[in-house]
Amino acid sequence: MSDVMLERFLTTLGKATILVVDDQPINIQLIFSILADDYHVLMATSGQQALQVCRDSMPDLILMDVMMPEMDGLQTCQAIKADKDIATIPVIFVTGLQQQENEDACWQAGAVDFIQKPVNANTLLHRIKAHLTLKQQADFLHSLAYIDGLTGVFNRRYLDNSIDTQIAIGKRQQKAMLSVLILDIDHFKLFNDKFGHLAGDEALRKVAKALKTACCRPSDLVARYGGEEFMVVLPNTDEEGAAVVAIKLLEAVAELNIPHPKTEYGMVTISIGGATKTYATAVKDTLTTQADQQLYLAKQSGRNCFRQ
Numbered sequence: 001m002s003d004v005m006l007e008r009f010l011t012t013l014g015k016a017t018i019l020v021v022d023d024q025p026i027n028i029q030l031i032f033s034i035l036a037d038d039y040h041v042l043m044a045t046s047g048q049q050a051l052q053v054c055r056d057s058m059p060d061l062i063l064m065d066v067m068m069p070e071m072d073g074l075q076t077c078q079a080i081k082a083d084k085d086i087a088t089i090p091v092i093f094v095t096g097l098q099q100q101e102n103e104d105a106c107w108q109a110g111a112v113d114f115i116q117k118p119v120n121a122n123t124l125l126h127r128i129k130a131h132l133t134l135k136q137q138a139d140f141l142h143s144l145a146y147i148d149g150l151t152g153v154f155n156r157r158y159l160d161n162s163i164d165t166q167i168a169i170g171k172r173q174q175k176a177m178l179s180v181l182i183l184d185i186d187h188f189k190l191f192n193d194k195f196g197h198l199a200g201d202e203a204l205r206k207v208a209k210a211l212k213t214a215c216c217r218p219s220d221l222v223a224r225y226g227g228e229e230f231m232v233v234l235p236n237t238d239e240e241g242a243a244v245v246a247i248k249l250l251e252a253v254a255e256l257n258i259p260h261p262k263t264e265y266g267m268v269t270i271s272i273g274g275a276t277k278t279y280a281t282a283v284k285d286t287l288t289t290q291a292d293q294q295l296y297l298a299k300q301s302g303r304n305c306f307r308q
C-alpha cells in the first residue's frame, strides 16, 4: 500500500458513529451507556426517523430493534437496503425474540448480525468492532477503484461520474455556473528525458498534492485526467472565480520550485485551460473540448499561464 493510500485509509479510522434504533427510550439509554465512551451515538425511536438519520448523517453502523409500532425493524432494514445511498450501512438486529424463524427473517431483511436481548455489553462491543472493521476494509477497497495509484487524487473514472452527477444535480439551479480547468505540465517529456521517469513520477505526485492543497472549497475536485494532465472541477463557480483558482494553481506549482533547466522558467510549471457554463447548458464533452482548446492557446502563449 502506498503512503498516500495508507494516509487516506487511516483518516477513515476516527471515532465511528453508531445509530441506535428502538421504540423504547430506556433501551436506547442502556445501549448508549455501553457505547458512549468509544463511539458517537445517534438515536431514533421509529423506523421513519431512522431512515432520516441515515440520509442526513450516514452512520457507520446501525443497531436495530425488531419490534416497533408502525414500521418495524425488518421493514426499516429492508428500506435501508433498497436505498442505494445508505444501503452499505451494516445493520445488526437487537431483539428479545427467540424463535428461529424470527432470526431467519432478520437475515433475509439484510442484517449482518443478530444480538439477543438482554444485551451483554462485552458481546455487543466486540460484534460492533468486528463489523466496523469489515465495513472500513470494504470502503477502502471500494475507494481504490476511484483513486489514482501514483498521485492519490481521484482517477478518470471518478471524474467522469462526478461531472455527470454535478450537472444532473445543478440543473435545478439553472443560472448557477460550473467551471472546469484542464492542467498540463509544461515540457514534461523533457523533464523525464533529463531526470528519468522516477523523478518524473515524484514530480507528478508533488504537483498533485500542491493542486489539492490549493483548491480550498471542499466541493472542488482534483483528478488525474491523463499522463501528466489533471482536471479540476469547480461547482458553483463562474469565470471570475475560476480565474482566481487557476492563478492560485499556477502559483502553487511554481512555489514547489522543482528545477527544470529545459524550460523558460527554469522550474516545473503548468498551463491551464478553463471552460465555464451554466448548469442548464453544461455538457461534459463540450466543457472538456472548450477547456482543451484554451489549454492549447495557453501553450501557444508561452506556457505557465491560464486561458479561458
Ligand code: GH3
Residues within 6 Å of the ligand: 150, 184, 185, 186, 187, 188, 189, 190, 192, 196, 197, 198, 199, 200, 201, 204, 226, 227, 228, 299, 303
Ligand atoms: P507540453 O508543454 O507541450 O505539454 O510538453 P510535454 O512534453 O509535457 O507534452 P507531451 O504531451 O508531448 O508529453 C507528455 C509527457 O509526459 C510524456 C511522458 O514522458 C510524460 N508522462 C506522462 N505520464 C507520465 C507518468 O505517469 N510518469 C512520468 N514520469 N511521466 C509521464
Ligand code: MG
Residues within 6 Å of the ligand: 022, 023, 024, 065, 066, 067, 068
Ligand atoms: Mg421495540
Ligand code: MG
Residues within 6 Å of the ligand: 184, 185, 228, 229
Ligand atoms: Mg500532455
Ligand code: MG
Residues within 6 Å of the ligand: 184, 185, 186, 187, 188, 189, 228
Ligand atoms: Mg505537457
